[in-house]
Amino acid sequence: MDVRLIDDEGVEERPAEELTALLDRQDGLVWVDIATCDDEAARVLSEVFGFHPMAVKDCVERNRVPKMHAYRDHVFVVLHAPERGRRGHVHYVELDQFIGRNYLVTVHGPVNPAVPPGIAVRETRAVLARMEAGRLRPASPFELSHAIVSALIRTQEDYVETATGDVWRLEQRVTGGDAGDPEEFLDELFRTRHGLLTVRTMGALSSAIYGGMAGLARIxxxxxxxxxxxxxxxxxxxxxxxxxxxxxxxxxxxxQTALTIKAALIGQSQNEEVKRLTEASYAQNEEIKKISAWAAILFAPTLIGTVYGMNFAHMPELGWALGYPLALLLMALTSTALYLVFKRRGWL
Known part of the structure; x- marks a missing residue:
């Protein structure tokens, strides 16, 4: 817990034991910055400042959405800053504020262990550096809070700027035909979209909170x-x-449209290949039909000639004068009949 007194002379670190006396002073601004809300910090928030138990609980636990509660003598605000994680994950870095009459208490909410420790206090350290350099001298708790929240907004702007660079790079890969593996590229597209949607939600909810706070009469x-x-x-x-x-x-x-068109072209190419193979198979079948038909036509006279070519002693045709011409006639008639049959069926 860091206790600081801000007055016309600058910012001064003070021990936590003097906090009660500092709050009773009529001059100066007290800034208490709590990096981790442990048991001692929760005790100070409850006993020294007298904050509502629900607000103290919100400082100890993680809050998933920004919020604002207006109490009798102070305003409690919860905000988030984005931090990039692995594979497109966005970490919510929480900043809680108690804005009172002469004090500001900033509490850095619990963060994912994967977030570097310095990220949680990034905005408050930046504002402290400005004050120590003499570039900032807040005269009221709202001015100090405004400086810290402005640093948080710049973090959100930087995230959007980085995401915009990712969008341009992704567009160039799409238009240049360098998307690579479609599944991995779509995953990258949707991770970038998730980051933009996250920051968009942070900005929208925070804007609604501060829009409502602007109407508070006590400010x-x-x-x-x-x-x-x-x-x-x-x-x-x-x-x-x-x-x-x-x-x-x-x-x-x-x-996605390019993928659909590419898939359609591939399907069309495959259909054309199937059509070509079908036509080739059909032509081959036609040739086989012709070969089979001529084989059948030539088989009939071959069969008759084979029978007549047998050298048996008891064959009536051997002593018949018309046997040889009739055999030739039978071969011709059989071949002609088979030719006509195959021709009619379209085999020839």
Whole structure:
């Protein structure tokens, strides 16, 4: 837990034991930054600040969606920043805020162990560096909160910018015919779409939260102006992410159409090949029919000639003068009859 006192002279680190006395001061701004809400931090939130038990529970546990609760003397806000994980997964890096009259408490919610430790405190450290360099001097808790949330919005903008670069690269691969394996490429397309949809949801929900916060009467006019500006910036994140998501959807549809056309062309080519093979098989069958028909036609005289060629002693045709001409006539008639039959059936 880091306790800091911010006044006209700058920012000063103070021990946690002085927190109660610092909160009773009429000058300066107290900033308490809690990297991990452990038991001691939860005790300070409950006993020193007197926060609602449900709000303290929200700091200890992970919250899946942004939220805002307005209490009598402070406002509790839960926001998320995106962090890229493996294979398109988007980690939700949670930032909780208690914005009071003269203090700001920032609590970094639990994060996935796969997220590097420094990511959770990225925005608060960036704002602290600006104050220590003299480039930022917040005069109210809402100004300090605005600076931290602005850093969180820049993280969301950077994520959308990176995703936009991915969209352009994917489009170039589609139009250039360099998509590679269709299944892996579709998986990459939908992972990018998932990231844009995640940031779009973060921006939309956060914009709604700050839009509602701007109407709170307990917030000063300057604070309302900062809150309204923050709501507009979150809404811009939503619009930009929506635009890139729609653009990517066009790339996905184009690629799916190209796959459909390619599959149709392959199917047509296969059909033509099958047709060619069928025609070849049909022509082969026709040739076989012709060969079989001529074989049958020539078989009949061969059979008759074979019978007459037998040298048996007791054959009546051997002493019959018309036997040889009748045998030839029988061969011709049989062959002619078979020829006509095969011709009629289309075999010849």
């Amino acid at each position: 000063s006019p300057d604070g309302q102006r900062l809150v309204a500006e923050t709501a507009d910036r979150f809404d811009r994140i939503r619009r930009v992410a929506d635009g890139e998501r729609e653009y990517l959807q066009g790339v996905i549809e184009f690629f």
